[in-house]
Amino acid sequence: MAEKITVSIIKADVGGLPGHVLVPDEIIEVAKQSLEEAKQSGDIIDYRVLNAGDDLDLIMTHREGVDSTKIHRIAWETFEKATEKAKELKLYGAGQDLLADAFSGNVRGMGPGVAEMEFTERESEPVLAFLMDKTEPGAFNLPIFRMFADPFNTAGLVIDPSMHNGFVFEIWDIYESKRVFMKTPEEIYDILALIGGKSRFVIKRVYPKEGKLPADEPVAVISTEKLYKIAGEYVGKDDPVALVRAQSGLPAVGEVIEAFAFPHLVSGWMRGSHNGPIMPVPFRYSKCTRFDGPPRVIAAGFQLANGKLVGPVDLFDDPAFDYTRQKAMEVAEYMRRHGPFEPHRLPSEDMEYTTLPGVLKKLKERFEDV
Numbered sequence: 001m002a003e004k005i006t007v008s009i010i011k012a013d014v015g016g017l018p019g020h021v022l023v024p025d026e027i028i029e030v031a032k033q034s035l036e037e038a039k040q041s042g043d044i045i046d047y048r049v050l051n052a053g054d055d056l057d058l059i060m061t062h063r064e065g066v067d068s069t070k071i072h073r074i075a076w077e078t079f080e081k082a083t084e085k086a087k088e089l090k091l092y093g094a095g096q097d098l099l100a101d102a103f104s105g106n107v108r109g110m111g112p113g114v115a116e117m118e119f120t121e122r123e124s125e126p127v128l129a130f131l132m133d134k135t136e137p138g139a140f141n142l143p144i145f146r147m148f149a150d151p152f153n154t155a156g157l158v159i160d161p162s163m164h165n166g167f168v169f170e171i172w173d174i175y176e177s178k179r180v181f182m183k184t185p186e187e188i189y190d191i192l193a194l195i196g197g198k199s200r201f202v203i204k205r206v207y208p209k210e211g212k213l214p215a216d217e218p219v220a221v222i223s224t225e226k227l228y229k230i231a232g233e234y235v236g237k238d239d240p241v242a243l244v245r246a247q248s249g250l251p252a253v254g255e256v257i258e259a260f261a262f263p264h265l266v267s268g269w270m271r272g273s274h275n276g277p278i279m280p281v282p283f284r285y286s287k288c289t290r291f292d293g294p295p296r297v298i299a300a301g302f303q304l305a306n307g308k309l310v311g312p313v314d315l316f317d318d319p320a321f322d323y324t325r326q327k328a329m330e331v332a333e334y335m336r337r338h339g340p341f342e343p344h345r346l347p348s349e350d351m352e353y354t355t356l357p358g359v360l361k362k363l364k365e366r367f368e369d370v
């Protein structure tokens with residue numbers, strides 16, 4: 001089994017039922033059929049179709065590597081078929097995230113979000129997929145940091161000799177399109193100085209340091225597409241996804257999940273313009289209701305068996321996360337009471353919608369010097 005395996009999540013919002021609440025079964029069916037064909041023809045090894053609220057998430061395994069035209073085309077054509085169905089059902093925002101008219105070799109820059117990594121499948125390979133709705137890629141900064149760099153979250157950093165050396169974080173500046181590789185634990189203060197500014201600096205990948213696992217094979221990857229950058233204006237938020245490998249020199253599954261026990265504030269929610277808590281929910285609650293939210297995350301746990309996906313296990317479908325959900329609801333209520341005031345509403349420069357320039361223009365003549 002020397003040949004490497006690739007796990008790809010490619011996602012897009014192709015229309016919601018109703019509004020921006022969720023992906024209906026009819027769309028999930030179309031996507032499953034399309035990926036089943038790809039599996040039958042041998043292009044992919046296995047697949048699962050899930051939804052994070054109104055985002056359609058295609059999880060595929062294959063041996064084509066990352067950024068494969070073949071795999072990206074399968075995803076794009078699946079989204080096209082799903083969009084056709086969404087238009088027939090007149091779903092809200094049908095085809096919202098398909099920003100290009102025709103596929104041109106790679107879905108990057110065309111609207112969909114992508115998280116994929118190629119690695120040597122271990123003796124036993126637990127892989128977790130985290131799918132979010134109503135937020136942005138920076139929402140993963142805090143939990144990914146916690147998993148791989150915070151000893152108060154991940155006991156293995158302290159007590160497992162194979163993790164004790166730490167990890168390498170690949171951090172992107174998504175405004176300037178630049179990246180930097182930084183090491184933990186030695187650079188954690190500098191890392192936090194960057195990733196605390198989560199609308200600009202996002203963790204893209206995590207790598208192991210030299211040791212038990214190949215240092216050039218990622219152990220975590222996050223989608224970082226910014227739709228407004230692509231289209232030059234607001235066309236839908238960049239609801240992110242992530243893949244995380246676990247165990248044997250990496251955080252245990254429970255350490256990975258533990259990072260979501262605190263419902264931290266993320267930006268997104270209503271009209272992509274509000275701060276609110278991210279709530280970990282079971283698959284059946286992967287729908288955004290109150291004020292189009294609050295922002296949610298689901299976790300799908302798999303084992304790989306020569307590229308076949310065993311699972312998923314619905315990891316947040318557990319009373320162990322009730323406390324987190326309760327806390328999230330208290331925070332949601334507290335934030336909502338601020339109505340149109342910051343810091344519930346985002347600062348003007350981060351808002352996806354704004355009437356401010358129009359209001360200022362209207363009042364131009366009435367503003368007096370003071």
Ligand code: 13P
Nearest residue numbers: 246247248249250252254
């Ligand atoms: P591994 O060393 O196999 O990752 O096991 C650790 C563990 O499962 C603790 O919960």
Ligand code: 13P
Nearest residue numbers: 020236237270271272292
């Ligand atoms: P989505 O980005 O999930 O489509 O939500 C958009 C929105 O405006 C929610 O209020």
Ligand code: MG
Nearest residue numbers: 013016020054
């Ligand atoms: Mg939507």
Ligand code: MG
Nearest residue numbers: 054133134239
């Ligand atoms: Mg969405």
